[in-house]
Amino acid sequence: MTTANPRRSTHPHVAVVGATGAVGVEFLQVLEQRNFPLSSIRLLASPRSAGKTMKFRGQDLTVEALTDKSFDGIDIALFSAGGSISKQYGPLAVAAGAIVVDNSSAFRMTAEVPLVVPEVNPEHIGNIGLKPGQKAGIIANPNCSTILMVTAMTALHRAAGIKRLVISTYQAASGAGAQAMEELRQQTQDVLDGKEAKPVIFKQQYAFNLFSHNAPIMGNGYNEEEMKMVKETHKIWGQDSLPEAARTQITATCIRVPIMRAHAESVNATFEKPMTEEAAKALLAKAPGVSIIDDREANRFPMPLDAQHQDDIYVGRIRRDISQPEGKGIDLFLCGDQIRKGAALNAVQIAELLLAK
Numbered sequence: 001m002t003t004a005n006p007r008r009s010t011h012p013h014v015a016v017v018g019a020t021g022a023v024g025v026e027f028l029q030v031l032e033q034r035n036f037p038l039s040s041i042r043l044l045a046s047p048r049s050a051g052k053t054m055k056f057r058g059q060d061l062t063v064e065a066l067t068d069k070s071f072d073g074i075d076i077a078l079f080s081a082g083g084s085i086s087k088q089y090g091p092l093a094v095a096a097g098a099i100v101v102d103n104s105s106a107f108r109m110t111a112e113v114p115l116v117v118p119e120v121n122p123e124h125i126g127n128i129g130l131k132p133g134q135k136a137g138i139i140a141n142p143n144c145s146t147i148l149m150v151t152a153m154t155a156l157h158r159a160a161g162i163k164r165l166v167i168s169t170y171q172a173a174s175g176a177g178a179q180a181m182e183e184l185r186q187q188t189q190d191v192l193d194g195k196e197a198k199p200v201i202f203k204q205q206y207a208f209n210l211f212s213h214n215a216p217i218m219g220n221g222y223n224e225e226e227m228k229m230v231k232e233t234h235k236i237w238g239q240d241s242l243p244e245a246a247r248t249q250i251t252a253t254c255i256r257v258p259i260m261r262a263h264a265e266s267v268n269a270t271f272e273k274p275m276t277e278e279a280a281k282a283l284l285a286k287a288p289g290v291s292i293i294d295d296r297e298a299n300r301f302p303m304p305l306d307a308q309h310q311d312d313i314y315v316g317r318i319r320r321d322i323s324q325p326e327g328k329g330i331d332l333f334l335c336g337d338q339i340r341k342g343a344a345l346n347a348v349q350i351a352e353l354l355l356a357k
C-alpha cells in the first residue's frame, strides 16, 4: 500500500474526493479558513456532479468526475465519498504517489493504516510523509463519535487510566450526509404542515422522533457504529495489541436524534486511580481541542448549537459518579461538530501534520 512519490512539495497538490457532500463542502471551508498552503486543488465527485462549480478562495472551481486518472500529480487526497469509493480509489491514489487521508471506515482497522486524531496520537503517522525518504500511504480518520470522545477523554485517560467507558450518543442528521439533512428538513416542514412524513434515507420518521442509529446490527446485538467506538478507541489508545482484559472496557449505545448538526455524547468513565471533579476539570481545561461549558448555577452545559461550526469539543456536566464510592468514576456530557472535528477538520489537521514533518 506504499510507493515512492517523486512529486512531493511544501505546497502540495490536493484532491478532495466527495467534494459535493456534507464533509466535502466542509473540507473546502476548513482548508480556506486555515489558509492551508496548497498549490492546487482538484474537486472530485460522482459523474452526477461533473461540471458543477464550487467556490474556493473566491474562485469558481469545476467539479470533475472521479476516474482512475484523477490522482495524477496529486500529493494529498482527502477522501469522503463512502467506503466503497475509498476501497476502489484509495490504493490507486497511493499508487499514483499521493497520501490519502480517508474519512470512511474502509481502512480504519487495517493494521498498517494509522488511525489518527492529531491531538491524541500524531506519532502513529510514522514514516508516511511528503519529504524525500518518507512514504506515500493511507491515513484513516476515525469515526466521528470516536473522534469527539477521544479528543475529550484522552487527557483523563493519561492521568488516571480509564478502565471502563459507558457511552450514549445523540447523533445529528448531518452524520449521515447531505441527503439525511434534507430528509430532516423536509419531514419537519411536512409534519408542521399537517402532512405525512415520508422516510427515504432512514426507515423511521425522523422529524419529532429519535431512533437507534441506522448502522447495521451485528451478531452481538451492537450496531456497527457502537462497535466502531469500541475498536477504534482501542487502536487510537494503542491498546489493540493488548489482551482483552488489559484494554479499556467500552460499551456504547448510539442514537440518531433530530438535530441538524453536531453530535452529543454522555460518557461515564471508571478510572484505575481516583479522579476528583476538580482534577477532571483542570485536565479538560488544558486539553487541546477541548472547551468547558459547565455552569451549574445557570444550568448551562454544552448543546449541539454551541458546537456547530466550531473546532473544539465542548464538555460539561462534569461530576463525580456517586455510584462509585472510591471516587474512581466521572460522568460528563460533550458536544462536537462531527462534520468539522469529526471529519473535515481532523483530516486537514492530519494534512497539516504532514506538512510540518
Ligand SMILES: NC(=O)c1ccc[n+]([C@@H]2O[C@H](COP(=O)([O-])OP(=O)(O)OC[C@H]3O[C@@H](n4cnc5c(N)ncnc54)[C@H](OP(=O)(O)O)[C@@H]3O)[C@@H](O)[C@H]2O)c1
Binding pocket: 017, 018, 019, 020, 021, 022, 023, 024, 044, 045, 046, 047, 048, 049, 050, 066, 079, 080, 081, 082, 083, 085, 103, 104, 105, 143, 144, 174, 175, 176, 177, 178, 179, 338, 339, 342, 343
Ligand atoms: N457526515 C459526517 O459527519 C461524516 C463524519 C465522518 C465521516 N464521514 C464519512 O465521509 C464520507 C462522506 O460522507 P458525507 O456525509 O459527506 O456524505 P454525502 O453528503 O452523502 O456525500 C457523499 C459524497 O460522495 C460522492 N460520491 C458518491 N458516489 C460517488 C462516486 N461513485 N464517485 C465519486 N464520488 C461519489 C458524492 O458525490 P455526488 O454529489 O456527485 O453524488 C458526494 O460528494 C462517508 O464515508 C462517511 O462515512 C461522514
